[in-house]
Amino acid sequence: MRPGWSIALLVVASVRICAPAWAQGSTLPPVDAFFGNNAFGGAQLSPSGRYLAMRTNRDGLRDFLAVIDLETKEAKAVASFTDLDVDNFRWVNDSRLVFDVRDSEYASADQEGAPGLFAVDRDGGNYLQLAQRSIRQRSPQPWNTFLLAQSGSQDSEWIYVARPMFDKNDKYFGTRLRRLNTLTGKAEVGPEPDVEVSTFMLDAKGEPRLAMLYGDIKTVMHYRDPATGKWREVASFDTYRGARDAIKPLGFGPDGTLYVVANAGEDTASLRTFDFAAGTVNKEAVVVTRGYDFDGSLLGNGKLLGVRVTTDAEADVWFDPAMKAxxxxVDKALPGAINMIDAPARTSVPWVLVKSYSDRQPLRYLLFYTQTGKLELVGNTYPKIDPTLMGRQETVRFKARDGLDIPGLLTLPPGGTRKNLPMVVLVHGGPWVRGASWGWNPESQFLASRGYAVLEVEFRGSTGFGMHHVEAGLKQWGLAMQNDIADGTRWAIDQGIADPKRICIAGASYGGYATLMGLVNDPDLYRCGIDWIGVTDIELMYTGTWFSKPEFSEGYMRYGMPYLIGDPVKDADQLKATSPIQQASRIRQPLLLAYGDEDKRVPLYHGKKFYAAVKRNNKLVEWVTYAGEGHGWSLAKNRIDFWQRVERFLDRHIGPGRQ
Known part of the structure; x- marks a missing residue:
């Protein structure tokens, strides 16, 4: 590690952003503006609010950790490496930070070592490696030592860390809790229940208070009584079939109240409190997000001030009158944007950290001075993007053929044109997740910058829109889920937005699967397809043949997949009919296939087997593999290469100049 050294002030005195050189001419924004490595990796206020830590890079350096004294405006790089990048970081207290590392120059499968764990003072002193990156290193703690999801008390040199455990066959068998001193590297056994645990949750004072086991059959919640220090089981539900009874712990309030997300008999989940005596969630909801499942986090600094929640977009909702004001x-100073406020943990300094974004503005961090209304730019996550050259995005809804209400996002090319456009139907992965919410996204905005409308459909099975929406997608791969995507495409045609002769379907993982099934089921609807890291054979998800074991656990394959996707015996005919590999000869449209050769979730044989089958009858198939890549492209050079291929492929087949 280099010693700390002074650098030029990283805070800029104005929020005005000059357009990049390419924006001043007629050329398109370059691919690397969307898919290169970010020069800024976020910022966090110290507990007192006086100091600001950030991950950044400049002058060809690796990502390093810097700290700014916001009173003196002195900035210093406190942790940097010549061969590694600082990754996640967190304040331990007002004087000390912890962080881990990654290597941005190697693909995910070629990474040498674990993230490790390191600590350093805010002035660069007392640097200590806390955890090994490999078994060959000698550090106080083993490689399987990781930060918890929560920051802890931030008032001493101690933190709690998680230690996932693996047997000699690399099979996971639970997580242990350790209390770690960041000055000495010594660890103590944390307060743990005498049962298997997957994750721990700290209370508002930074003490372990909750333990969750996400088992193959049951999910179980254990609570540590503050009075006795003893653990007891307080709730359980079926892991895969008990979604309506599920309880998702969100966090503890300063008074010890546990806030959870639960349906409690309703279609959509809401924020509620948990009754430890009764072992149930309370009937009265704290926050209800109409039409959406509650998805967010608690906001506070000694008391609960509000929540950060995602509906159409992510935003802050405040209970506290002062925070509302x-x-x-802040919103008046930054109009037309979503502005989320991070207040200091324990003091009242005359500034707050603001994270601001819109559909055209990538996420940026600013300091807002509460007494003067002045704004200072801290950093942009995508500094090469000129918001004035981005397209507008809108939320849409349409009816599926069976009457189900389907949400989605529509991103339009810059300039406002919305008639007879070439369109890319971009299908999210998962599939049991929510796709993108409203806001700037590199994939949709890159495509829009090239002149394409982009439609993203929250097909049935997607989460975030109530249990009925999720359950309507059970065992519907290639069937009703696929129909929703096609119905959304036809809606865009009927609205006059999409040119029916220039539509391409694209997606990764499940989105890649849906791309292939879209070409099979609706050959007259989609002119071409782009599948990266997509499932091609449902049977292979169960068997893991071709000398590779699937990433999925035995429990998920035994209990989860038969319920969610289909039973390999009882539903064998359906799974065969909805596997792209069985329909490969029907695909005659131009197709781009891309896979990582070290992917464990959708191993390379999915792509190779399908490519061999489809090219027998289709001469318009392009194929690329990326060495060392797993389930997605971790290297900037591979992301840039892939999206350059996408750009050329689309231009040939549905490009804006074609009619």
């Missing part, structure tokens, strides 16, 4: 002042 502050939000109004």
């Amino acid at each position: 502050l939000q109004a002042a």
